[in-house]
Amino acid sequence: MRIEVIVNNRKIEMDVENNEFLVDTLRRYGFNSVKRGCDTGNCGLCTVWVDEKPTLSCATLAVRAAGRHITTIEALQTEAKEVAEFLVAEGADQCGFCSPGFLMTVLAMKKELQNPTDEEIKHYLAGNLCRCTGYVGQLRAIKKYLGVA
Amino acid sequence: MFTIKNYVMANTIEDAYRLLQEGKSNAILGGCAFLKLGAKRIGTAIDLSKLNLDQINETEDTIEIGAMTSFRAVETNEALNKYFNGVLPRSVASIIGIQFRSAVTVGASVYSRYGFSDFITALLVLDTEVELFKSGRIPLDQFLQDGAPRDILTKLVIKKSDIKASYQMMRNSAVDYPILNVAISKGAAGWKIAVGARPQRAALAMKAAKLLDSGEPKDADIEAAVNTAVEELTFGSNSRGSKVYREAIAKGLIARGIREVL
Numbered sequence: 537m538r539i540e541v542i543v544n545n546r547k548i549e550m551d552v553e554n555n556e557f558l559v560d561t562l563r564r565y566g567f568n569s570v571k572r573g574c575d576t577g578n579c580g581l582c583t584v585w586v587d588e589k590p591t592l593s594c595a596t597l598a599v600r601a602a603g604r605h606i607t608t609i610e611a612l613q614t615e616a617k618e619v620a621e622f623l624v625a626e627g628a629d630q631c632g633f634c635s636p637g638f639l640m641t642v643l644a645m646k647k648e649l650q651n652p653t654d655e656e657i658k659h660y661l662a663g664n665l666c667r668c669t670g671y672v673g674q675l676r677a678i679k680k681y682l683g684v685a
Numbered sequence: 686m687f688t689i690k691n692y693v694m695a696n697t698i699e700d701a702y703r704l705l706q707e708g709k710s711n712a713i714l715g716g717c718a719f720l721k722l723g724a725k726r727i728g729t730a731i732d733l734s735k736l737n738l739d740q741i742n743e744t745e746d747t748i749e750i751g752a753m754t755s756f757r758a759v760e761t762n763e764a765l766n767k768y769f770n771g772v773l774p775r776s777v778a779s780i781i782g783i784q785f786r787s788a789v790t791v792g793a794s795v796y797s798r799y800g801f802s803d804f805i806t807a808l809l810v811l812d813t814e815v816e817l818f819k820s821g822r823i824p825l826d827q828f829l830q831d832g833a834p835r836d837i838l839t840k841l842v843i844k845k846s847d848i849k850a851s852y853q854m855m856r857n858s859a860v861d862y863p864i865l866n867v868a869i870s871k872g873a874a875g876w877k878i879a880v881g882a883r884p885q886r887a888a889l890a891m892k893a894a895k896l897l898d899s900g901e902p903k904d905a906d907i908e909a910a911v912n913t914a915v916e917e918l919t920f921g922s923n924s925r926g927s928k929v930y931r932e933a934i935a936k937g938l939i940a941r942g943i944r945e946v947l
């Protein structure tokens with residue numbers, strides 16, 4: 537099926553299979569920041585924004601992206617770099633594999649929540665798993681980034 | 686990997702229903718989070734996205750939740766946070782993460798009658814009706830018993846009231862499936878106690894609830910109700926917990942829920 541999708545503010549025509557998930561389509565079209573980290577929908581690595589809302593691209597059928605605005609970390613380099621600096625300063629990144637999905641969620645949280653508490657931050661980020669660092673360093677970094685430390 | 690031969694965006698609910706009946710392998714698409722885990726070979730996949738079923742509407746005496754509403758929308762909706770102590774938002778809040786909840790849908794979750802469902806347990810202590818295209822409107826507890834094969838769930842209709850409610854659950858770790866979940870409510874018609882993930886699907890503990898109905902329950906009444914609930918409901922074992930363990934935590938969760946509602 538041929539669909540038209542707006543990825544990172546650019547209209548793209550894509551050929552997709554009926555049972556293809558958006559994560560695979562985006563990768564086929566060169567958005568390699570978007571990755572699959574699990575088979576079950578648990579890890580959050582594949583998070584992209586669909587019409588500004590953080591959503592699992594591994595559970596979004598590609599055909600359903602037709603006419604939607606999709607945002608990936610490729611379009612948010614400046615913002616991502618800013619968050620990354622806070623993460624590095626707190627020793628909260630190691631292999632970095634989880635970062636694309638994590639950053640998409642952090643950036644969405646910044647837009648959605650004002651002065652969140654620790655509990656609200658943890659709740660918002662619970663769906664992004666990291667196998668390396670543990671979450672204490674991440675929380676310290678994110679609180680500093682949001683100015684709520 | 687599940688496969689889809691034809692994909693159809695339904696223009697009307699009638700079309701969707703007709704397509705569903707045309708072949709045994711045809712299926713409605715919810716958020717696809719569960720479908721993608723299976724190996725179903727779908728003939729025609731029927732998408733309800735254009736039917737305006739992703740709305741939460743407050744009427745004079747009800748709140749209606751469309752089948753394609755996401756769990757994230759349930760979690761953040763103003764009316765649902767205002768009524769029943771926000772028991773519905775609270776019930777879905779621990780399911781994986783926000784990006785997962787943006788994908789999964791209310792209709793699929795209720796239609797599938799999952800034993801572990803957090804949402805169904807909470808719905809069960811409210812006055813909830815399920816609207817199905819063919820079978821019409823039926824009370825949730827009846828739907829949970831009988832199901833409605835090859836029908837389409839279109840919306841949930843919840844009666845507004847000053848019911849006070851509480852949601853309790855226990856998980857081995859955040860974002861895992863619940864080992865047990867409990868919802869409690871108290872309204873003009875009395876108390877309700879629902880226990881799910883036993884691991885069987887949620888059911889009401891009717892005898893236990895009756896014990897709370899005569900005036901303000903004291904500690905002894907709560908203890909009696911908790912013990913009765915565990916006796917009248919069946920509990921079982923699976924990889925998340927044994928029957929004995931579930932019975933033990935059920936007592937704690939039910940008592941906590943009752944005290945929260947008092």
Ligand SMILES: Cc1cc2nc3c(=O)[nH]c(=O)nc-3n(C[C@H](O)[C@H](O)[C@H](O)COP(=O)(O)OP(=O)(O)OC[C@H]3O[C@@H](n4cnc5c(N)ncnc54)[C@H](O)[C@@H]3O)c2cc1C
Pocket residue numbers: 576577578712713714715716717718719720721722752779780781788789790791792793794795796797801802803804836837838839860861862863
């Ligand atoms: C990894 C994982 C962990 C989970 N953990 C939890 C948890 O801890 N607690 C919890 O409560 N839930 C949990 N769930 C279940 C989840 O919340 C959803 O209930 C589930 O994914 C189904 O929603 P969906 O929109 O993805 O449905 P889909 O996968 O799209 O559909 C599921 C089934 O419902 C049918 N269907 C869809 N919509 C309708 C409709 N309107 N009418 C009739 N039939 C329909 C489909 O044909 C299909 O058979 C989990 C799911 C997954 C995948």
Ligand code: FES
Pocket residue numbers: 571572573574575576577578579580581582583592593594595
């Ligand atoms: S790839 Fe793990 S949640 Fe999507």
Ligand code: FES
Pocket residue numbers: 628629630631632633634635665666667668669
């Ligand atoms: S830094 Fe390695 S998975 Fe998160």
